[in-house]
Amino acid sequence: MNRTKPKYKQIIDAAVIVIAENGYHQSQVSKIAKQAGVADGTIYLYFKNKEDILVSLFQEKLGAFIETIQEEINGKSFAADKLLTLIENHFSQLAADFHLAVVTQLELRQSNKELRHRINDVLKGYLVVVDSIIKSGIESGEFSEELDVRLARQMIFGTIDETVTTWVMNEQRYDLVGLSKQVHHLLISGCGVAQPVK
Amino acid sequence: MNRTKPKYKQIIDAAVIVIAENGYHQSQVSKIAKQAGVADGTIYLYFKNKEDILVSLFQEKLGAFIETIQEEINGKSFAADKLLTLIENHFSQLAADFHLAVVTQLELRQSNKELRHRINDVLKGYLVVVDSIIKSGIESGEFSEELDVRLARQMIFGTIDETVTTWVMNEQRYDLVGLSKQVHHLLISGCGVAQPVK
C-alpha cells in the first residue's frame, strides 16, 4: 500500500516544512515536491490532489499524536492524572515540532468548509480520548457527576487549543510545557475559589 | 470620514451575507459589490483592498458586540455575574445573527497569517473585557488569587469560542444560549468535585 512506502512520509514531512515556512496559500505543489526531492508528478502517485496531502498529513500526525498520548494515559489510574498527561503530552509534542504546531494551529484552518469537515472527522479521534478521560473521572467520583461531557470536552479542548494557538502566535516566546500544571488546575478547579462541600 | 457614510456599512453588511452564504473563497469582490448594489470600483473608494473589507467588518461587528456586553456588565457587581453576562451576551448575539456567527467562527479564519494577525489585534478589545472581569474577580476574592490572568483568559475565551464553533458546525441544532449557565459553572468551578476550603 502506498501509505507505507517511504516517499509517502517523505512528501508529508516536506509538506509540513513548506507550509509552516510559506503559509498554506504560498505552498505550491511544486514547492512541496522540490522540498521532498521528488518530481511534481510523483506527488500524484501518492495523493489524490493537493487537499489530500493536507488531510493525510493531519491523519498521520494526529494518529501518532494520539497513540503517544493514549499509551501514557493507560498507565494512569486517576482521571486527573490522565488529564495532566494529556495536557503535558499535547504541549510537549507540539513544542518539540514547531513546524507542525504552526501547521495545525494556523495554516490547516485556512481550508475551505469541505476540507474543514474532513479535518474535523480526523480530529474526532482526539476528542474521543478527551471524552474517555471525562467519563472515567465522573465514574471514579473525581469529577462532578453533573458534568455535561460535551461541554466539558469543549472546555478542555478549547482551552488547550487556544493556549497553543496563542503560544504559536506569540512565536513561542515562553515555555509552553511549563504551563501544563496551571492549565490542568484551571480545568479541574475553574476560576473560582474552592467552596466547601455542602 | 468614509466610515460614517451609508455605503460603508452597506458594503460591510453585504460582505457578511455573501461570505456566510458562499464561503470565504467564493466571495469575490464583484459578488459583494453586486449584493451591496454598487459597482466593483466603488468598493475601492471605501476600502483599501479586499482584506480591508474583512478587517473592517470584524472591527465594526466586534465593536458593537463589545459595546453591548460592556453596558450589561457595568450593571453587575460580582465578577461571577459579569462572566455570566459575558457568556449569555456572546451566545445570544451570535445566535441572533447566524450569518455573522458563520463568518466569525468559520470563514474569517481561512485568512492568511498576516490577516490573522490584524484580526487578532481587533480581537484584543474583547480580551481586555475578559481580563477586566478576571481581575475584578481576583480583587473581590471571588476568584483564586493565584489565577494567572492570561491563562484564565485563554480558558474563558477558548471555551466560549469552541462552544460557539461546535454549535455553528452542528448547524445550530440546539439552543446555544441555554448552555450559558452550564458553561459559566464549568469556568468557575472546573471539572472537579469541589473541595473543602482548608
Place this chain on the structure above:
Amino acid sequence: MNRTKPKYKQIIDAAVIVIAENGYHQSQVSKIAKQAGVADGTIYLYFKNKEDILVSLFQEKLGAFIETIQEEINGKSFAADKLLTLIENHFSQLAADFHLAVVTQLELRQSNKELRHRINDVLKGYLVVVDSIIKSGIESGEFSEELDVRLARQMIFGTIDETVTTWVMNEQRYDLVGLSKQVHHLLISGCGVAQPVK
C-alpha cells in the same frame, strides 16, 4: 450584446490567424489574446471558454458564408445554376481566405466528440441550402425524381468538402475556383457516359 462589440470580431479574427498558423493544439489562449491585442482575461469577457471561441468562430464565418451564397442563389431559376453558384461561391470564398480554409478543413476537425456535435449543428445551416437546391431540382424536373435527398446531399457536400480539403493539403498549388465547372458537371452527370432516355 457582446457579439456586436468590436472586440468580439477582433478576437475571432485573431483566432483564425493563430489557429491556421500554429495548429489547433498549439493555439494557446494567450497566443490568441496577443494576436488580438487584448489581455488574456479579456477573452473570457466575450467567450465562455476556449471551445466557445471555436464554435463562435465557425458560426460567424459560416453565417456570412451561407448568407453570401444564398443571395447569389436567389437570383437563379434553374437548380443546375444554383448548384454551380454554390460550388463557385464555396470555392472562391475559401480560396480568398486561406487561413479560414485551413481552419475549417483541418484544424476545426481536431475537436472532441462533444465539440464536433456542436460544430455539426452549425453546419446544418449549410446543408439546408444544399437540400433546398436538390428539392427545387427534383420539382423542376431537372434532377431525377428518384433522387434520395439525403444521399444526394452527402454526395454534393462530400465531393465539395473533399475537393477543398485536398486543395488545402496540397497547399493550394492549383486553382480551386477553376475546378467549379468540372465538379458541377460531375455532380450533375456522374462518371458514366450519358445514356439515351428510354
Place this chain on the structure above:
Amino acid sequence: MNRTKPKYKQIIDAAVIVIAENGYHQSQVSKIAKQAGVADGTIYLYFKNKEDILVSLFQEKLGAFIETIQEEINGKSFAADKLLTLIENHFSQLAADFHLAVVTQLELRQSNKELRHRINDVLKGYLVVVDSIIKSGIESGEFSEELDVRLARQMIFGTIDETVTTWVMNEQRYDLVGLSKQVHHLLISGCGVAQPVK
C-alpha cells in the same frame, strides 16, 4: 521483425477498442497498455511513440481493407461493377466493425496536421484502387473520356466517406450496406436526368 509478433497486433487491436470507446483524447497510452494486457513500457518496444500506434493501426487495418476489396474487384470485368464492389465492400467492412468505423471516421481525424499527413500517405493506397477503377472505366468507354481522374476520385471518395461518417454520427440507425446501389447510381449518373447522346 516486430510487426509479426503477437503483441504488435494485440496492442493495435487494444488501441482500436480503447479509442472507439473513450475517444481519441481520452485514450492514454496506459489505458491502451492495460487493455492489451501489457505494461506501459512494453508499448515502446513495438512502437516509436503514441502517434506511431495510430499510423500503424491505420496501416494494418487499411491494408487488410484494401486487400479484401482488391480481391473482389479482380473478378469483375466492368468498371461499374468494380465501383459497386468497392462501395459494397467499403460499407460492409465498416458496418461489420463499428469500433473501427468510429476510429477511422471520427477519432483519427482529431490528430494534428503532421499526423494527418502521415495518415493521408497511408490512405493513398486506397485512392490508387479508386483511380484504377476510374481509368479502366474510361478505357472501356463506360466512363466519360473527359473525366478528370483526380476530381472523379475526390467525388467517389468524398461521397463514400461522407456517407459513412454521417452513418457513424447517426449511431448506425439505418442499414449502411443497403445504400450501396443508390450511392453507386449517384456516382455513375449524378443528380441530373439522363440526357440523350447527341
Place this chain on the structure above:
DNA sequence: TATGAATGAGTATTCATTCAT
C-alpha cells in the same frame, strides 16, 4: 463620487516517455 471594462499574474494536474531492475 461612481462606474465597469479591461487587465495579467499565478498554479494544480495530466500523461507521454524513460530507464533501472
Place this chain on the structure above:
DNA sequence: GATGAATGAATACTCATTCAT
C-alpha cells in the same frame, strides 16, 4: 524482452485591482 515507478513540461482560467469616462 518486460516492467511500472518516476519524471517534468505545459496551459486554461479566475479575480483583485485599476482608470478612463
